[in-house]
Amino acid sequence: MSKRVLICDDEPYIVESVSYVVRKAGFEVVTAEDGEEALAAARREKPDLVFLDIMMPGLAGDEVCRRLKSDPATQGTHVVILTARGQEEDERRAMEMGADEFMTKPFSPRKLRARILQLLGDPGGT
Amino acid sequence: MKIRPRSIRAKLLLVFLGASTLPIAVLGFIFYRSSTRAVDEMVGNRAAGIARAVRAELDQRLSLRIEDRLLVANEPVQLFLARGRRPGGGVAAGALDTLGRYLDQLFEQYDEYYEELILADPGAAPLVRYERSSGAVVPGEAHPRFDPGRLTTGPGAGSGEGGPSPPHHAASPLVPEFREIERNLLQSARDLAAGEHILRIDPPEGNRAPTVSILLPVQASGDPGRRLGYLLARVRSRYLWPDDWANRRFGERGHLVILDRESGKVLYHTRPDWIGRALSQVDPDLSRAASPAAPGRVDDVARAWITGGAEGRRVAAVLESSRAPWAIVATAVPGEFAIEARQAALFNLLVAGGAILAAAVLLLFATGRLSRSIVTLTAGARRIAGGDYGGPAIRAETHDEIQALAEAFNVMSESVRRNIAMREEAAAELDALNRSLEGRVRERTRELEGLNAALNLANEQLKELDRLKSRFLATVSHEFKTPLTSIKAFAEILHDELEGLPVPDELRRFLGIIDAESDRLGRLIKNVLDLSRIESGRMVWRMADVPLCRTIEAALDGLLPALREKRLRVERDMLPGDVVVHGDADRLQEVFTNVLDNAVQASPEGQCIVIGCREEAAAKNGGPAMVRVFVRDRGHGIAPDDLERIFDRFHQVTAQGRRRKGGTGLGLAISREIAEVHGGRIWAESEPGSGSTFHITLPRATRPDAGIASFAEPPASVREPWRG
Structure with a gap:
């Protein structure tokens, strides 16, 4: 069973581009459009990695991260914050919330793929 | 400390009294100490002065008047002696009578008259005597008062004429003889002036005048060196003893004595009962004092102090007459003058004391004015010191330094008043200025506060603008980043996915440009954000x-x-x-x-x-x-x-x-x-x-x-x- 990656962003094109990179890397993709949906999907699908945007309608990404990390069911999930807010205080806050990685937009798909493989290991597909 | 101006009066009075009474007291003491001696000296001087004055007058009376008259009398005597010198001759008697009558006329007018005339020859033998009272002419008789021994000492007596010379008048015409007589008279006057010719003076008896005995040499008219004979005249003269001798005495107890040295009898005395008596009997002390050891001192007044006797201590001034063998003795008792002197001194002291008292009163009065002036001045000064500059000027009509001081005070006060008025005016102006300044400051402060508020508002607005700008930039950059993220991601994915596919190189390069430019756009957005944060101070360092x-x-x-x-x-x-x-x-x-x-x-x-x-x-x-x-x-x-x-x-x-x-x-x-x-x-x-x-x-x-x-x-x- 291949590993699953949850991608949560309110911007569909970004979800699509990240999903393409994840799928090409050989992982299953689950998507969510906001925080609530992301939490529900995380509990339901038990993903191995979650990409979270911060600025989203409803629950903000860092809050979603805090809840994921405080829920025993989702505690082991890797969380990568992928945000346009690239300031240091944003990064520090994300780390405080328990995020494993902090990446800023715009991102380089090449580097994103390398990071995913580093975190989840190469499934040996492509 | 309050100073009493009256103490100045006390000080002045004290100084004045000290300065005025001290010398007087000292002088009084000295005078008292030396008064006895001084009175002695004074009394002695007075006595000597009296003696001198009496002698001078006596000498004058003896020398001039009688001499003159007798000289005049010399003329007929000469005639007589020249013409009829024989004793008992009728001529002589007639001549004497003529002479007598002539003399009567002469002396009468001077209240003097002769008592007797005696004519003597050159050998001093009396020739004829004429008594006026009886009119008798007694020839050749020696007169008891006529002392021939005395005659030898007279002038011309020792001229060497041994005996009577023959008469020569017979040979002489009358007129030339008179001329000779005239010349002779002049010569005789000269002789008389030099010689002693007054033989004696008998003191007055009762109210009779004293008698003067005069010896007069008679020269020949034609031969001045030849003595015809002598004329002895006894003349009574009131003129010699004027009644006012008694006034010459000095003091109550002083008296005057004219003493005949030869007889020792009193010729004159203030007390009439002494006259004619020997001084040694009536006053032995005075007699001793009046007989100095060295007689003949004519000019010196001998002073003698007599301490014993009932009269007490007294002084005697003794002076000898130059015309007669007399002594003038003036006595005085210093005691009575000492009392007088002391009384006078006391009087002087009293007068001086009165004067000092009067001066002190005057001083008190004057200083009273001074004090009042000073009090007025002080009051004025206090008033000025108390801050009352507008009060009446200090009045001091003393016409002295006090008035000058008061005027200076007034000037000063006026100056101070003006000064204060000026200051008050200036202060009021300053106050008004301050008030207006305060008002202006308040106004300005209000304006400034308004401006400040506006500024604060503007600042707040600016800050708000800045916040808005920052938020805008943040939002904008975020919003830019979202599409940029998609562009970048898909451009890179496309670039990678087309790898190995038959795509024209030019298209592949275009895709690379999109990728690079999206990177550049990302950097630009980041830089803009950073710059904005640095400038607004929101950058965290x-x-x-x-x-x-x-x-x-x-x-x-x-x-x-x-x-x-x-x-x-x-x-x-x-x-x-x-x-x-x-x-x-x-x-x-x-x-x-x-x-x-x-x-x-x-x-x-x-x-x-x-x-x-x-x-x-x-x-x-x-x-x-x-x-x-x-x-x-x-x-x-x-x-x-x-x-x-x-x-x-x-x-x-x-x-x-x-x-x-x-x-x-x-x-x-x-x-x-x-x-x-x-x-x-x-x-x-x-x-x-x-x-x-x-x-x-x-x-x-x-x-x-x-x-x-x-x-x-x-x-x-x-x-x-x-x-x-």
């Missing part, structure tokens, strides 16, 4: 001790692809050891990245870039020690006009004026902001054609060890190699 070389190496690492692409060499000219500066490591790395990127862009391919570090001279104002990092390229350099402008925003210049490839136009502007926040500077030097050099100064860390220790945790950029 993590100041620490930063190792300079490591930071530079990190910046060079980020530029390795570009360096490789242009085959550029990097030459390092660092200081020995790792220099530690104080700053934000990420921002400093960004500065070095910008400057080095600039050098990479400016350098021609295959050239060399030099990066170095130098110690800076210590700042004069005592700031921290600085280091200077420089980056030199071999490019075309920068025009002098552009050396500063390259640090402006969006001002991209290259040597050829072309826009630099991939630059944002904000790198150097941000670098300058960062350097200045660190207290350093950044500037460029260039010689067009031979490259340019960028200098950055930074403060050295004060504790280099701490910086290295804190660097144990690697910076975010190291942890995130793909960032930026």
Whole structure:
């Protein structure tokens, strides 16, 4: 069973581009459009990695991260914050919330793929 | 302390009394001590003076008047002696009678008369005597009062005429004889003036006048050297003893004595009962005093002090007559004068005391005025001192220094009053000015407060604007980033996915351009955001001790692809050891990245870039020690006009004026902001054609060890190699 990656962003094109990179890397993709949906999907699908945007309608990404990390069911999930807010205080806050990685937009798909493989290991597909 | 002006009066009075009474008292004492002697002296002088005066008058009476008259009488006597000298001759009697009558006429008018005339021959033998009272002419009879021995001492008596000479008048005519007589008279007058001719004076008896016996030589008219004979006359004369002798006595108990030295009898005395008696009997003390051991002193007044007797102590002034063998004795008792003198002294003292008293009263009066003036002055001065300058002027009509002082006071008071009035006026003006000033200040303050409020409002609005701008920029950049993220992601995905597919190279290159430009757009957005945060002060600085070389190496690492692409060499000219500066490591790395990127862009391919570090001279104002990092390229350099402008925003210049490839136009502007926040500077030097050099100064860390220790945790950029 291949590993699953949850991608949560309110911007569909970004979800699509990240999903393409994840799928090409050989992982299953689950998507969510906001925080609530992301939490529900995380509990339901038990993903191995979650990409979270911060600025989203409803629950903000860092809050979603805090809840994921405080829920025993989702505690082991890797969380990568992928945000346009690239300031240091944003990064520090994300780390405080328990995020494993902090990446800023715009991102380089090449580097994103390398990071995913580093975190989840190469499934040996492509 | 209140000073009583009246004490001045007391002092003045005391000084005055002391100054006036002390000398008087001393003088009085001295006078009292010496009064006895002084009175003695005075009384003696007075007595001597009286004696002198009496003798002078007596001598005058004896010498002049009687002599004159007898001289006149000489004429008929001469006639008689010349014509009829024989005793008992009728001629002689007739002559004498004629003479007598003549003399009567002569003396009568002077209240004097002769009692008898005796004619004597040259041998002094009496020839004839004429008694006036009886009119009898007695020839040849010696007169008891006629002393022949005395005659020999008379003038001309010793002329050597041994006996009677024959008469010569017979041979002489009458008229020439008279002429001779005339001449003879003159000669006789001369003789009389020189000789003693008054034989004696008998004191007055009862109310009869004293009798003067006069011997008169008679010369021959024709032969002045030949003496015809002598005339002896006894003349009674009141003139000799004037009644006022008694007035000459001195003092109550003093008296005057005229004494006949030969007989020792009193010729005259203040007390009539003494006259005619021997002085030795009536007053033995005075008699002794009046008979000095050396008689014959005519001019000297002999003074003798008589201490015994009932009269007490007295003085006797004795003077001998020059015309007669008499002595004039004036006595006085100093005792009575001493009392007088003391009384006079006492009187004087009383008068002086009265005068002093009067003067003291006068002084009191005068000082009273002075005191009142001074009191008035003092009151005025107190009034002025009390602050009452408008009161009436001090009045002192003393016409002296006090008035001058009072006027000076008034002038001063007036001056002070004017001064105070001026001051009050000035103070009032100042007060008014102050009030108006206060009002103006309040007004101005209100204006300023209004302005301030407006300013605050404006400031708030500005801040709000700034916040809005920042939020806007943040939002905008975020909103930019979202589509940019998609562009970047899909461009890169496409670029990678088309790898190996038969796509024309030109299209492949276009896709690469999209990718690179989206990267550039991302950097631009980041720079704009950073610049905005630095300017608004919202940038968070993590100041620490930063190792300079490591930071530079990190910046060079980020530029390795570009360096490789242009085959550029990097030459390092660092200081020995790792220099530690104080700053934000990420921002400093960004500065070095910008400057080095600039050098990479400016350098021609295959050239060399030099990066170095130098110690800076210590700042004069005592700031921290600085280091200077420089980056030199071999490019075309920068025009002098552009050396500063390259640090402006969006001002991209290259040597050829072309826009630099991939630059944002904000790198150097941000670098300058960062350097200045660190207290350093950044500037460029260039010689067009031979490259340019960028200098950055930074403060050295004060504790280099701490910086290295804190660097144990690697910076975010190291942890995130793909960032930026």
